[in-house]
Amino acid sequence: MIKIKNLKKSFGELEVLKDMNVEVKPQEVVCVIGPSGSGKSTFLRCINRLEEPTGGSIYIEGNDITDPGNNINEMRKNLGMVFQQFNLFPHMTVLQNITTAPKRLNGKSQAEADKLGKQLLEKVGLADKADVYPDNLSGGQKQRAAIARALAMEPSIMLFDEPTSALDPEMVGDVLEVMKSLAKEGMTMIIVTHEMGFAREVADRVIFMDGGYIVEEGNPQDLFDNPQEKRTQDFLSKVL
């Protein structure tokens, strides 16, 4: 479903990603962990070309997203993204945040978009917040609204960039619950996270990145309980 070959990314002299090769199968949940500065957010942001890769190719269902001939806007519709800082649109209500894109880009009528929006709000536990502005939501509610907004484009892949890192501890659980239920429904997900407990429970595969490389990857039990690489062991001993 996603096939990343020899992905490289430099910011000027600084080489952030050095030759990344990753494959993600349909319905697979992949968690990316690693110390800050390891390139994991940059890696995620290259997948929908928020960062322009300096080398390599990224195939999304067979189409190379790095190919200038492919319509990036069309391809992004299939790649939902959730940000650490939510990035909800403050001048729109929660429902408008969700319905604007499907209405304008997927040709949905106002009624269809509203219906879809309300279903999604129900799903993330915010049914009563449809007509509220984002400023009046708590951090956890904002992030759940942002997940609903991304889902409204009916993407087949969801990218999460440290979705709980900006949240107060008591808000984290609600957001993780929503992500768990998405995983159960079979959504293909790539999640950059510091929530090791969540990664262990939900991920089909965990990737440990450091210094722009994939140091180690495997199923969560193996990687967390029996890491092979020294750097993985060091990192896990600090965070677990």
Place this chain on the structure above:
Amino acid sequence: MITHTVTKTIKEETVIESLQIMIDALPVLLQGMWLTVLITVISLAIALVIGLVLGIFSITQNKILRGISTFYVDAIRGTPILVQILFIYFGLPAATDLSLNAFTAGIIAISINAGAYLVEIFRAGINSIDKGQMEAGRTLGFSYGETMRLIILPQAVKRMIPAIVNQFIVSIKDTSILSVIGIAELTMSGQSIYANNFRAFEILFMVGVLYFVIVYSLTLFARWLERRLDVA
């Protein structure tokens, strides 16, 4: 006692006479005021388009577009508006076949002058919106233009309103300089009246009052607009 009454009567007469002169001047001054408003509205509409387009130029990755925008802003901000007006009305026809009537030249001058300051206001306003907003719009599948129009500008414009209104007020008052190229706007109308009746005090006082009326109406409108946008 008697002298006192006499002075008082003379004072009263002076005031009444002054008022009479102001009232007599009003029809001509209102014509001038109308022209001032007309020039202002047309010029500022054009200036807004200049400000928006070149403001977006100034934040693109394209070096040529950025260069055009920077050059324009620096050139206009670096020269006096009086020189700009004279240059367009007298300077351009002297060097080219292009000859503009005073009204058109005046509108062009005010437009490009206000436009330069609006470019900076638009640039700062758009830049003040968090980068994550553009990223969120683009990841949903919106193009750069759509994201600008639907997500960035509605937020930016709301923040820019006080600065835009400020520039509008400056530009309204700048139109008075157009009197030097013979446009019969408010200031010029006043000058032509007191050139005949020599009552500069009364006439210029009325000219000032009428400018204040225009500017204060705009101020009230802006306050109302800000309150309305705050609700949304």
